[in-house]
Amino acid sequence: MIQLSILKISEYGPWTLTLGSDREHELQMLQASLYKEVQKLFSDKNCLVFLNRSDEFFVVTNGLELEDHIQIQKTLEQSFDIRLTVSIGYAESPFEANLKAYEGKKNEIILNKEHNIFGFVNGKNELQVSIMHLDVNDLSSKRKTNSPYEISSIIFELYSKMSKFFLEKKSLTFFMGGDNFMVIASNDGKNSVQSFIDMIKSNDGISLNCGIGNAHTAREAVKLATKSLDTIREIRDSGKEKPDIYEL
Numbered sequence: 647m648i649q650l651s652i653l654k655i656s657e658y659g660p661w662t663l664t665l666g667s668d669r670e671h672e673l674q675m676l677q678a679s680l681y682k683e684v685q686k687l688f689s690d691k692n693c694l695v696f697l698n699r700s701d702e703f704f705v706v707t708n709g710l711e712l713e714d715h716i717q718i719q720k721t722l723e724q725s726f727d728i729r730l731t732v733s734i735g736y737a738e739s740p741f742e743a744n745l746k747a748y749e750g751k752k753n754e755i756i757l758n759k760e761h762n763i764f765g766f767v768n769g770k771n772e773l774q775v776s777i778m779h780l781d782v783n784d785l786s787s788k789r790k791t792n793s794p795y796e797i798s799s800i801i802f803e804l805y806s807k808m809s810k811f812f813l814e815k816k817s818l819t820f821f822m823g824g825d826n827f828m829v830i831a832s833n834d835g836k837n838s839v840q841s842f843i844d845m846i847k848s849n850d851g852i853s854l855n856c857g858i859g860n861a862h863t864a865r866e867a868v869k870l871a872t873k874s875l876d877t878i879r880e881i882r883d884s885g886k887e888k889p890d891i892y893e894l
């Protein structure tokens with residue numbers, strides 16, 4: 647079981663229009679500072695925020711209760727002109743948790759009216775989360791023959807394939823910057839990562855490493871996933887044959 651909270655800026659479209667046409671720079675600064683604050687508030691509670699299209703955030707909120715969400719909403723309401731809507735769901739797989747959160751909002755299952763919180767909270771129960779940290783092996787060598795924009799194009803094509811592949815396994819993929827991706831994974835997602843790595847290697851000539859972390863909270867799972875990835879690098883750099891996948 648995993649709990650997901652989806653935060654979305656409320657009525658953002660109409661609000662952006664109130665800024666006039668010379669607004670893009672303002673919106674970019676707002677989105678960046680909002681992300682910084684949201685990541686700070688949730689990571690302080692052992693969660694991790696995954697940035698989604700800049701006006702929406704996915705947060706693995708295992709162990710967080712309604713009261714924690716209200717507290718965070720209050721802080722955000724004090725700091726920003728815009729408001730956020732929060733939809734919470736929990737389920738066996740990350741994709742199904744996202745569906746529950748979506749249904750909670752669509753069917754107006756109100757958890758807290760004043761602070762725009764909808765859905766279903768699991769509460770203090772101990773949940774599980776598996777995170778896969780995928781990274782391109784030796785991207786630096788590609789930089790010798792490809793310009794910065796060409797590298798970006800390669801990375802986004804990879805993102806697109808990864809998102810599609812793991813969605814079929816009820817897992818959610820996010821781009822973390824550089825050549826880094828994280829998948830909030832179901833068991834099926836974890837069990838099929840080797841076949842994804844093999845497919846990308848033979849079709850695109852890109853070699854991936856994957857560190858996996860399992861824990862009760864998102865921050866701990868992400869820490870272990872990154873530690874696993876670094877372990878693959880250490881094995882490789884010591885001259886031994888590296889595994890593609892390492893799990894903690």
Ligand SMILES: Nc1nc2c(ncn2[C@@H]2O[C@H](COP(=O)(O)OP(=O)(O)OP(=O)(O)O)[C@@H](O)[C@H]2O)c(=O)[nH]1
Nearest residue numbers: 781782783784785786787822823824825826872879
């Ligand atoms: N989000 C995130 N980005 C990282 C992390 N480590 C490195 N990066 C980014 O990824 C880029 C590529 O770095 P690396 O992956 O270390 O370079 P590489 O040549 O592929 O080396 P190896 O991955 O060790 O094979 C860096 O410029 C950073 O932008 C990380 O833990 N998280």
Ligand SMILES: [Mg+2]
Nearest residue numbers: 781782784825
């Ligand atoms: Mg890399």
